[in-house]
Every structure is written in C-alpha cells, then in structure tokens.
Amino acid sequence: MTPRVRLWLVCLGGGGLAALLVAACLRLPAFGGLWHPYGDRAVRTSLARHTANTVASVNFDQRAFDTMGEMTILFGAVLGCVVLLRQARDEHRDPPEPCEVVPPVRRYALIVLPVALVTGLYVIAHGQLSPGGGFQGGVVAATSLHLMYLGADYAALERIRPVEAYEVTDALSASAYLLLGLAGVLTGTAFLANTLLPYGTFNTLSSGGTVPLLNAAIGVEVACAVVVLLARFLDQAVEIEEAKGEMSAP
Amino acid sequence: MSSVLHVLPYLVAAWGFLAGCYGLATSRNLIHAVGCLAGCQSATYILLLAVGYRDGGTAPVFSDIRPGSRPVVDPVVQALTLTDIVVGATVTALLLALTVQIAKRHGTVDPDELRELRG
Amino acid sequence: MADAVIVVALLAVAVAATAAVVNRDPARQALVLAVLGTALAVLFTVLQAPDVGLSQLAVGSALTPLLIMLSVRKVRRRSAHGKDGTQ
C-alpha cells in the first residue's frame, strides 16, 4: 500500500467517523445538564461513609474493585517496560561522565527535592479529604526524586535510589491492596467491602474506613512504579551502550 | 452562545480524537505516533468530564464546603478519568519502551522503513 | 461569564492537540504536549474536576516529557552509533 493510497483511506475513514461522531454529539444530553443519577447516588453513599472527597470514595470504596484492575494494568505495564528495557547480552554498561551543572540549578534542585516530596506525601495523605490521592501524589513524589538527575547527574540519582528496594516495595504495596480486600472477605462481608474499620469523624485523616489505607497503598505503588519505570528509561538513555558503539566511543 | 456551548465540549473531544488518529496514520516516527496516541487519549478524558458536568456545580469535595450547600458535578466520571490518566502514562511508557526496542533491533523508527525491512 | 472561561480552555485544548499532531519532530512535539497537558489541567479545573486536574498536572508537566525526551535521546544516540559503525 503506497502512502498516497493510505492517506486516501485515512481521509475516507476519518470523514465517515467524523460524520458519525458529530451526529452522536448532537444527540448527546446537552453539556451542563442537571440529571446525574449515578453522581447523586455516589455523593449520598460517600457522605454516609464519612468520606469528604467523593471521588476518592468512588475510587477506593464504591468501585475499589475497578481500581484494583487499574493497579494491575499499571503493574503489568511497568513489568513490560522492565522486560523490554533490560540490558541485552550485546550491550554493556558505560558509567556516564559526571556532568557540569551551574550552582543555582543545583541549589534549586536540592531545596525543591524535599519540598516536592513532602507535597507529594501531603497529596497522598489528604486523598480522602481534599482533591488528590494516591495516584496523583505518587507521581509527584516519584518525580521529585528525579530532581537529583536534573540538578546533578545520574550517579547522584542512583545513590539515593536503590532500584531493587523500589521494585520490592512496588510488589509489596500491590499485595497490601489485595490483602486489605481479602480482610473484608475474612471478616464475613465481601472482597474490598468497606466494613473493616469504623467510619470515623467526617473530614479528618482517619475518616472513611478503609479508604485512607487503600489510598496509601496505591500511593506507594504508583510512586515505586514510576521510579522503576524511569530508572529503566534512564539506564537505556544514559548508561547502556551497544557493543557496536564501542569502536566509535572514545 | 449557550446552544453552541451545549455541544462544543463534545465537538472538541471528537476533533482531538480525529486529529490524533490522522497523526497516527501519517506519522513518520514511532515516538511522534505515541505522542499522537496520547492526544487521542486526552480526547476521551474531555468527553467523560463533559458528560459529568452540571451548570453552576462545583467539585464533589467537601473538605472546604458544607455538604448540600452547593450543587456538585458527577464524581463517577471524574474517578474513571483520574485513574486513567496515570495508568495511561504508564501505557505510553510501555509503547515508548517498544519503540526503543524497535530502534535497537532494526535501526529505524520510521514505520515505512520498518515495513520495507520486513520485505 | 463563567461559560467564557470554559470556552477559552476548550479552544486552547483543541489548538494544542492540533499543534501536537502537526509538529513532526518528537522533541518539538514533546514541548507542545507539555503545554497541552497544562491546558488540559485548566480545562479540568473549570469543569470542576480538581482531582483530575491534579492527575493531569502530575503526569503531563514532568513525567511524560521526561519519558519522551529520554526515548528521543536513546534513539538519536543509537542512530548516531549505527552510522559510525557502518562507515
């Protein structure tokens, strides 16, 4: 198939799809409508279970089984990356040369690193109260560690980030989520049912039953997964050299 | 104005999706194609959130307002979208890892050249 | 007037998505994707979804650019080595 024929096919298919999509858009309920039956029920249930952030309640209580599926996709994707980006037999590790960074950038990185980490932990811990949660805070915490790469060099990042520990913690926090679900079964209700703990006082850190615990498990899992993921990419981009390149490398 | 606004978010979602598809089909670089796919994904987020929006509503988060004092938007679609954004990023990473692997094994990331290589 | 800000955010997202497709160089596309992420975060905020906006900011502002730029670097270095090897 020549590129020209393919472009025609794309235009034809895209045009048809566009017509269908526009027709569908015109028949959708108008944007901003007042009828949200599922939303109203979710808000009622969330308030009944003393969870201030309804979105966290949906994620970690009402649809916690769904979130387990998302977590499995995350875990699988990271596993796939680790396998795809491993060091092959015809490659070798070549420690990168230390890199020069102007002092202001280094100072900024050293100051913002702990601030960003604590902010990430704040976002995780307050997931069931204010906007935020394990997914967002985990990414922030993991990103903050990589300021070491930006403010110094890869060797400095590797010193504060033992990848094996993060791989183990990733698996442990994923199993913690499952164990919390199984605890529901053992106490006589259902998998991931929010009946294990008292619901607590509304709008405090301990409110919402198992929601804060599941939220924390997801937070740790996401943070470790992102660290492992970026470690593999950084290894490939910075350290791992191909055997063929040896002759040209100085 | 307001009748346009009733469909505009859906149309923007459709436009983003179609533009991403066009980029995917005509891309000459697999990394660029992965970026276009990320654009397609964001179209789905817009569609979901547009379905859940309520005029004059506010976020269904009651840490700083009293429950019931203001109308709130639909939390279910928000929960779907927020997990998908993070999981979508790791899936993007998986695709980029595949691209890196293809670049290693075949020495090119141009889909057309890859097809020629296979014969 | 509250609708005007929604329209602005929607148009910004539409333009950014188009620009992300039109810029064919991956490094330049990564820059546009970073701005697209910010525009999406604004859109999610005006659609009253701060949780989703936080998620988009966390992922779109630093993580996705880092992943794409690292892949670009690896692929560029690989092709540079490949040329040296064959010469």
Next chain:
Amino acid sequence: MNGWIPAATVVLAGGLGTTLWGVSTGGLGRRVIAQNLSTALVCPGLLLLAQGYGRTSYVDLALLLALLGPVGTLVFARLLADDLAEENPAGWGPTWAAVTVGVVVVLVLCAVTGPGRAMVKLLIVGALLIGGNLLASRALSGGFPGVGRG
C-alpha cells in the same frame, strides 16, 4: 457573579494563547521559552479560579503546577542542552513580564485573603512559582554547560 473569574479568563486566554503560538512555531529556543512561560502564566490563572469559585482546596492545583512546571522545563533544558547550546535562549523580557503578572496576582490574593495560614500557602506558591521560573530561564541560557552524555 464575581470579578475573579473574568480576570482568570483574561489571564488564561492571554497566557495560553501566547504560549501556544510560541510553542508551535519558530526555533527550538523560542519553543522552550514558551513552554516555561506557560507555567508562569497558567499558575496565576489557577489561583484566580480558586478564588473565583470560592474553593480553597483548588489552590493545590496551583501549588503542584508551581512545583512541577519548572521541573518540566529543566527536563527540556537538560536533554536538549546540545541543541540549545548555540542558541542560548534567554527570553528575559517575556520572563520578567510573566513574573510581574505572578507577583501582582499573588499579592492581590494575599490582600484579599488576609493574614493566616491560607495566606502563607499563597506566598509559598508564589515563591515556588517565581523562583522556579527565574531558575528555569537561567538553566535555559546555559545551565548545563558540560552535558556531553551524562
């Protein structure tokens, strides 16, 4: 209806419009500067929106953007250092303009909020935003002189 949301609309329309134009046209140096300015201009917009909707919890969005936006620019400055080396994009004029917008918005919001922890939070966001932006501009104009392959 309050005046904060129209103000946010103006800031966001101006900020997103100019940065989108800058990031999708022209040379690489100009694009990176535009990406840096998108953080500097959108963050005050988010603060104004939080005030307009009367939700203090929305300030977290601006906090995260002020923290992570400059980190994103540093990623580009680091990994495109070789390409940016001959251009040395500085763009101090637009940067200072964006900083002025940020300072004005943060100070006005502080005056409205009144003394308290909420005001300190706003000041933290402002400090992170302005410090981060000035530093990202500094990094773009030759912050990584010796990045060969590190």
Next chain:
Amino acid sequence: MNPRRTLLAVGGVLAWWAALVVLWLMLISTVYTLEWVVGAGAAGVGALVARAGRQAVKRR
C-alpha cells in the same frame, strides 16, 4: 566520623525536619493530633532524603 561532623549532620536533618513540618502545617486546613503525627512522619522522610541528596551531590 568525628563527633563534630555527626552533630552537624544531626543538626542539618533536624533543621530540615522543622522546616518541612512548618510547610506541612501551612498546606493543611485544620490542625489536630493525627495531622501532627502524619506531618511529622512525612517531614522526617523529607529531611532524610534532603540529607541523602546533599551527600550524593558532595561525594563526586
């Protein structure tokens, strides 16, 4: 490691810890005991990472 350097290191970590606890208190909306406990823990992690980062940059 001589006592003077140990003292300096502990002092540095404590200073970071105090600063991060203050940051935590500014971020949250209402203050109560559990919030103090969680904040102190998170600030402790942050202070240790700050120290590790400084060491990692110095040792090159």
